[in-house]
Amino acid sequence: MKYDTNELELLDAIELKSVERIAFDNEKVKTMASNTLDYLKQKKQITINMKQSDLNFVKQRAKDIGISYQNIIQALIHNYAHGKVELKI
Numbered sequence: 001m002k003y004d005t006n007e008l009e010l011l012d013a014i015e016l017k018s019v020e021r022i023a024f025d026n027e028k029v030k031t032m033a034s035n036t037l038d039y040l041k042q043k044k045q046i047t048i049n050m051k052q053s054d055l056n057f058v059k060q061r062a063k064d065i066g067i068s069y070q071n072i073i074q075a076l077i078h079n080y081a082h083g084k085v086e087l088k089i
Helices: 005-015 026-041 052-065 069-081
Strands: none
Touching: 052 069
16 A cells, blocks of 8 residues: 555654644534534525526426425536536537
């Protein structure tokens, strides 16, 4: 197995017992987790130009399944961003 420079330094420090111990700060971990969740929930309003026919289609599909068309567009973008949908041009 190959290690990068940082990993090799860490292994050396562990073997030489020169690793500094720090107290576990549960409150700090909770704060960091909360901040991360807040960031992941943030939304940004955008403006997008698209074909009227495409928008009408998405709106009709949204109406058929009982959700907002914005949710469909948001889900498509999210799934693309996470590699769950491939874009074919």
